[in-house]
Amino acid sequence: MPPTTRAAARARIAAAAGTPHDLLARICSFLPPGAAILTVPRLNKALAAAAAPRVADLEALQYALALGFPWDEETCNAAARRGHLDALQWLCAQYCPWGPRTCAAAAYGGHLAVLQWLRAQDPPCPWDEETCGGAARGGHLAVLQWARAQDPPCCWDKRTCRDAARGGHLTVLQWVRAQQPPCPWDEETCRAAAWGGHLAVLQWARAQEPPCPWDKWQCCHAAGAASSPATAKWIRAQVALEGAAL
Template identity: 35%
Template sequence: MLWDAKFRLNASNAVRFIERDLELPSRLDGPDALYEEICMIAALEGRKDIVTMGKTFGVNLAARINDEVMGEIAAKGDLEMVQLLLGLEMILNCFPAIIGSVIDNSAQHGHINILKWLFNDISNGKRRDSIVKRKSESMFLAASESGHLDIIKWGKDIAKLESYEFCKYGAFCNALKGGHISLVRWYRGQDVPFDEYTLPLAAESRKIALLEYLLEYECPNDNPLTCASVFSSESEKYQESLHVLQWLREQHNTPWDESTCYKAAETGNIDALKWARENGCPWDEGTLCAAAKMGHFHIVNYCLENGCPVADGHVYNKALSNLDIPDALKMIKLLWTFDVPLNGQVCAGAAGYAHIEALKWLRSVACPWDLLQRRTLRLYACAVRCEEPIEILKILKEHNHKSWTVSTVQFCIDNNCPVNDDDSLYACAVRCEEPIEILKILKEHNHKSWTADTSAVAAEVNNIRVLQWLKYNGCAWNEWVCHEAV
């Protein structure tokens, strides 16, 4: 019987196909990856018989059953499957990650039976106890986040688990954010102190009963972040956020500042923003920037119609940084209709985020280039990779900037954008996969100079073809070229 023919459908159907099969195969004739996938699906569906059969036939279970899969199995509370898989030597090869995932998911979903088995097994010498204890810190954090007090109490009492004391405050913070008043009471009994961040963390849960408990026991109520912490980006929680904000202000005079309006704008909660402003909450340019960045047009309108402070070019760049191209253009046009000032920083943002249509529109309304644009172009010239070099230049990943398209570069050049430090542009081109084409583009547009550093980069990346082309076209070189080649 050829399994590969049967199970070519997909792995999920394969498990159900096995259930209908009258006889098990005597050998495996299909591709290894197929059986690995089948065993993974079987493990997720709790089919020990199929997983055991795969083990018997020598299927590499570790190929698909990784920490993510084991975490999902633990989240379902399938103790027998966890026991089976953790008993396999091939699974133990990636033990630390898998154990961490099993502990986290068991604690988060309240499956204390899996945790008890795991930690009890340590005492029998069957597990790597140092790894389990090292991972146990996350057990307290996950259980506190989900409100499982039974796991917290049990974990604290098991053999010399020092990690509890180490992570006690972090677990307490998770209980606050989750709104678990029973856990908060228990941690309070464990001498975890209330501080200026306790109330803001509890406000994230939007649970008035928890906030009342904390205030009753004289929790500090002088942090403006408390009011800002009630907001959620989920629209169905808008009214709940407003209700808690009103309760904090009207019942306890909790202080607020510009961060309240900022968070209301960022999450799109127009009713809360209006109420805050009507009741004297201050705002600053951050409110408008937050709304523009998140694409909340109705809040941008409200801010501009009601005198919100404006950060000039900064708000345009916020709009460009987090939206797709059509919405970004729509947003900057809206800002412009309210006479929000344009400057060269905006052109820099449009070029930097590769919004070519936005850049064209900005130039059509006389948005200037300036020195900031020059610095931006130098920054993008630090790119070291180009997957499609004639189309896209990617800058250094650690700077977390967007790609810079050749069409944007072409537009900048054609519209007399001032560029200095040309050699950095050439160095960027040399590092691309198709460097000569980009070097030609730069050369054709009359960039002022290139230096021996350009040749040195070519030597550094071991591209003899580019080095020859540079030399033929008059680029200088010096001892650093040989140094980089060596």
């Protein structure tokens, strides 16, 4: 690796691993002067080792590997989440482990090309309900549609609706419920919408026939915790119409 490239990689890792100077000074204050001189570079190296997977670009990963830094499935997950296909391909060639959360990370980041590449491998990177949930949580309808169009389709469950509602992604929620059969939902969908202060999502869910089930008390509490007075006010109005009380 050229020195300039290596220096750039070191800089990216250092930025992700940066330790506040005041914290480093406090650590060294408890050590004898000689020990402090040895501790600082060791501490910086340990922090850089922890940060390299989070940086997840190719140059930084190659530099980290050359220094003997460890990696695991989260390294692939970080590359997928950031859409760094070149880094992911290189990690695959180095036999870095991956798993269902790698596909979920790509879906959450909205990186369709990365997800398609993962699934095109032999054997394909495994996926599960978290992939659809990740796409829904990130509001990436095209990714979700592609995953469901595969044969067999990527599986989903009630968490897909919950995650779409949590992110306030009404279009995604409407699409998953319009499928045949519709993606299942439960009380968590309404609670997630209330928790996020997404009144339009909550109103739409409750306006369906039959309406999305809800726990009105949990929803009102969630809306209050989210500092969404408009959502809390609407929930109380619905409860009043039902003749109940909070």
